[in-house]
Amino acid sequence: MPNARKIDEEQMLYTPTPLIAPGHTYASVTDKISSIALARRPPLGWFAGAALGFALTILLLASVAYLIAKGTGIWGINIPVAWAFGITNFVWWIGIGHAGTLISAILLLLRQKWRTSINRFAEAMTLFAVACAGLYPLIHLGRPWLAYWLAPYPNSMAIWPNFRSPLVWDVFAVSTYATVSLLFWFIGLIPDLATLRDRSRSRAGRIIYGMLAMGWRGSAIHWQRYETATLLLAGLATPLVVSVHTVVSFDFAVSVLPGWHATIFPPYFVAGAIYSGFAMVMTIAIPLRKFYGLEDFITMRHLRNMAKVMLATGLIVGYGYLTEAFMAVYSGNKYERFMVVNRLFGPYAPAYWALLISNIIIPQALWFRRVRNSVPALFALSLVINVGMWLERFVIIVLSLHRDFLPSSWGMFRPTFWDWSTYLGSIGLFVALLFLFIRFLPMISIFEIRTILPKAGATEVEGERSPSWRPETEGRPSTA
Amino acid sequence: MATGDRRPALYGVMAEFDNPDAVIAATRRAYEEGYRKMDAYTPYPIEELSEALGYHRNRxxxxxxxxxxxxxxxxxxxxxxxxxxxxxxxxxxxxxxxxxxxxxxxxxxxxxxxxxxxxxxxxxxNGLPMPNHPVFNTPNFELATRDRFFLCIEAADPRFDHDATANFLRSLNAREVTDVES
Incomplete structure (x- = not known):
């Protein structure tokens, strides 16, 4: 018996797992995934999660209401640290969103079929993360009701936004990113909404899903245009996602502060965004597959691949840290050098060390196959990386601001209750939106799963089979 | 008599298949037969189908x-x-x-x-949104978004002849061949 177990374990470790567990048919994947959205009652655990999410969302609403009533003075920010949690959270959330676009767009262009099981909820995650991110610059304005001044419209003041400012670029980058993410997500949902329309047993379900599906009937000619549109959107979203975090990094890099003014920022921010985003996808995927029994669709192979992406992007982030420190020392500039010393040994040193440990040192465990194959270890690592990436943004933002050139103008930032409540509240908003999504929409793309079923069409016929239906095996690239 | 009444309001004849290879083969045969006004309905994108339908231009x-x-x-x-x-x-x-x-x-x-x-x-x-369409009148058409594959030859095709077309579709291993009312 021990021998058999050993062989099982060996197989688990060394043989490629199929993308979809064997034995599934078009009907079984359709019924399994759509039944989650169409169930009359969600499982009890759903209520628990949604209740937590909505409770924290109420905390967010209360915090924002109080903020609007009192002003940004309720936060710990002041001169010299005028940006702290608000901007840290903004960069953190928007970075998390990047993994969704990477999975849906870049991996589509690279013909990585394993993306199929995770792209739908990763895109939803992007959308909700961008919603949380977009909130922060708005409430950080001080007078959020004047946010429309950021838009270029002819106004009675006869002035325009300063288009040479990275902060205005940010407005365009983030709003374009939010719009394109929404379009990409919605267009991907249309065929599945049609499935839900046809399978819903309630009248309200048929009407609502029917309106959202817009009369999709699966016509072959429609499918062709649909595939073209998806491919073009992927091609557009790929440079877009790179541009968004690049522009976010310009918010810092274009200024002259030590620790911000660095040319490494754009690539380093983009890698960090993908790193934290994959960590968040992992954080969401692991409980989802467990509680909804989706292990057949989100297999170990998906988790392993995500672990490898995390390892690679984590190393790029580590390279970014090294470059920052090296450039500071090598530049000979005393302010730059002081920035490094202040990070390592200054009043916020624990944050910097915690970030190095959680972003660079602990994730090295991913080199080990045994760790990549352990679900609890991956889950724990993903949480550690989420925390680490939040700390990274905190260190970049607060540590550069609190001690710049003149010691006489140094200061400290201490978060207040409202800093924390707004941050926790935005996590609540994210969780609440995510729970609504998994309750009412198919969290895995049903029609794309149909395309990767190993035996599409059981019978043999004349004519050659297209590459898209070949059984999926690891290590063999699909030939075009 | 029933068919006589229905004929003017006929949208086309629909064949139902249970696997993708069958619908591709049927579409190729129908194209060879000279039918042009037809469309296939499938639960997921199949590249060969739009080719088999003779659709090349994509604007x-x-x-x-x-x-x-x-x-x-x-x-x-x-x-x-x-x-x-x-x-x-x-x-x-x-x-x-x-x-x-x-x-x-x-x-x-x-x-x-x-x-x-x-x-x-x-x-x-694609002409969407279009909440209703004659093909939704086909029995079992709700399975077109699950695991069935359909091919419809439309009455507007010059070569369309109700009985001949229906018989032709029956000869292609279709599970079911039905009239689609418009």
């Missing part, structure tokens, strides 16, 4: 290209016009037309308009 890429160009020109023009013509501000003698700092926003508007035209163009070319 969506052109729509997206035009959208992207309009976005680029419109975005750059917004920046140029506001910063150079409408409200020039002299900041330390820097040029009004500082094109490098106009690139990020121009890029974003390009992507935005191109993406919007990809989605709206796809829907418009």
């Amino acid at each position: 969506l890429p052109l729509v997206v290209l035009i959208g992207g160009l309009l976005g680029a020109i419109g975005g750059y023009w917004l920046l140029y016009w506001t910063s150079v013509i409408d409200y020039p501000i002299n900041v330390g003698g820097r040029p009004y037309h500082s094109w490098p700092s106009f690139i990020p926003i121009t890029f974003e508007t390009t992507v935005l308009v191109a993406a919007l035209s990809a989605v709206l163009g796809m829907l418009a070319l």
Whole structure:
């Protein structure tokens, strides 16, 4: 018996797992995934999660209401640290969103079929993360009701936004990113909404899903245009996602502060965004597959691949840290050098060390196959990386601001209750939106799963089979 | 008598298949037979099908290209016009037309308009939203979004003849051949 177990374990470790567990048919994947959205009652655990999410969302609403009533003075920010949690959270959330676009767009262009099981909820995650991110610059304005001044419209003041400012670029980058993410997500949902329309047993379900599906009937000619549109959107979203975090990094890099003014920022921010985003996808995927029994669709192979992406992007982030420190020392500039010393040994040193440990040192465990194959270890690592990436943004933002050139103008930032409540509240908003999504929409793309079923069409016929239906095996690239 | 009454209101004849290979083979045969006004309905995209239907021209890429160009020109023009013509501000003698700092926003508007035209163009070319359509009258058609594959030869086809077409479809291993009322 021990021998058999050993062989099982060996197989688990060394043989490629199929993308979809064997034995599934078009009907079984359709019924399994759509039944989650169409169930009359969600499982009890759903209520628990949604209740937590909505409770924290109420905390967010209360915090924002109080903020609007009192002003940004309720936060710990002041001169010299005028940006702290608000901007840290903004960069953190928007970075998390990047993994969704990477999975849906870049991996589509690279013909990585394993993306199929995770792209739908990763895109939803992007959308909700961008919603949380977009909130922060708005409430950080001080007078959020004047946010429309950021838009270029002819106004009675006869002035325009300063288009040479990275902060205005940010407005365009983030709003374009939010719009394109929404379009990409919605267009991907249309065929599945049609499935839900046809399978819903309630009248309200048929009407609502029917309106959202817009009369999709699966016509072959429609499918062709649909595939073209998806491919073009992927091609557009790929440079877009790179541009968004690049522009976010310009918010810092274009200024002259030590620790911000660095040319490494754009690539380093983009890698960090993908790193934290994959960590968040992992954080969401692991409980989802467990509680909804989706292990057949989100297999170990998906988790392993995500672990490898995390390892690679984590190393790029580590390279970014090294470059920052090296450039500071090598530049000979005393302010730059002081920035490094202040990070390592200054009043916020624990944050910097915690970030190095959680972003660079602990994730090295991913080199080990045994760790990549352990679900609890991956889950724990993903949480550690989420925390680490939040700390990274905190260190970049607060540590550069609190001690710049003149010691006489140094200061400290201490978060207040409202800093924390707004941050926790935005996590609540994210969780609440995510729970609504998994309750009412198919969290895995049903029609794309149909395309990767190993035996599409059981019978043999004349004519050659297209590459898209070949059984999926690891290590063999699909030939075009 | 029933069929006699129905004939003028006939949209086409629908064949139902239970696997993708059968519907592709049937579509190829129908095309060879000379049928042109037909469409297949499947639960997921099958590249060969649109080829088998004789559909080659796809204007969506052109729509997206035009959208992207309009976005680029419109975005750059917004920046140029506001910063150079409408409200020039002299900041330390820097040029009004500082094109490098106009690139990020121009890029974003390009992507935005191109993406919007990809989605709206796809829907418009497909004639969606269209809440109702004659093919939804087919029995079992709700399975077209699950695991069934359909081929419909439309009554508008010049070679369409109700009985001959239905018999032809029956000869192609169809599970079921039914009339589609319009």
